[in-house]
Amino acid sequence: MNNTEEIDQLPAVGPLTADVNDELPALGPLTTQHLDAAARVHLEAFPGFFLSSLGARVLREFYRAHVLSPAAHCVVALGGRGDVVGVVAGTSSPDSFYREMIKLNPVRLSVAVGAALLRRPRAVHRILDGLRHGTPVPWPVDGHALLSSICVAPAAQSNGTGRRLMLAWLDQVAESGKANAAYLTTDAVGNDAVMRWYANNGWTKLGNYARHDGRVLACFQRPWKASPEA
Template sequence: MTTLHRLTAADVPAAAELHRRSFPSFFLSELGPAFLREFYRGFLAEGAVTVVARDETGRLVGVVVGHVNPSGFFRRLLVKRWYAFAFASLSLVVRRPSVVPRLFRALTYRGQGGEEQPRGALLSSICVEPAMQGTGTGRLVLEAWLRELESQGETRAYLTTDAVDNDSVNAFYVRSGWRLFSSYETPDQRRMNCYVWSANTSGDQSDDPCTKGNEQ
């Protein structure tokens, strides 16, 4: 039986390790376990929206993290914890100085969705134990995350994911009720899709999660 709860400090090491196993070739994983632990530790803050799944043995098998105010959250996190992120990424920077621009973008990332910025909470990361992909665990933690989001009074959300060689993930979000908002290219030529979700299904465009600019 899978149990769900909010992320706690005790979950952080396992969440970071799950992220590394789920995305071994992604940039945050390249930055190392210490950086990933700082990343997940940041989501213990007020306003974070988090869900952790553990199996019947107590093993962490899924985690979703995000924030209701992504712009303010990442700005405050960088101001308060810049030294910890800098120290955690020092080894990679020494070995590969060319990663500095990309590291800066990672540290200042706020879920940008291209020229038009979505409104609402940002789903920053969702990870599922690789061996459990296709078992419904991803859908379970995503739906729990949306319920947690609504419990905090937020009815809109957005996320970004790779547009290329990522068909199953893109299809997963569409099946889960997310709508493609925009496609764009990052400075390092990575094609991305931005998806939006809204609890409002009435078709009232005044409550659409998309808008020009970024409301704070």
């Protein structure tokens, strides 16, 4: 189902901010113990986006699927008090991940989506489309891992937490041997700062494309050997 925002557009990565503490947060594996906090950080980082509007339950299942799927890769950033201040998640099997998400927790996911649809019944088509078809892009990305979501607590000073999360995720996927490069999608309109951030951190823009609902997305690609200078 990104960092990144409608159910049929979940990989669109949103704004990147920083940690709430002066010290650099510790990075580690995302676990089921972090799900509530990861959902909270996502809601804070992406206010007003479609996935956020579906509520914390859906977000918990989104991140739970990344924790449980053998094809998923995710990293959490923890502040000095052990609080979650950032999350990055993605999958090396983007074509099948969202179908797998249904199989991993069908009852839990149904309850979460059902509760969301009580609030937003018109969202049913977007949700079903996203779960059935995933996130196709009009460029060859076979063998690529998808960076689904990256978010950092917004009430923060910029200290490079987003970049550290991104590099840790890239290293994790590369070391797994399950992909030979990575790609992501993000909004192409009104999103210049985020696109510059990716361009400055080793990502190459493949181009823009319009989805069936009219939303225009930009697709970025990154090989493992493009690590930016520290």
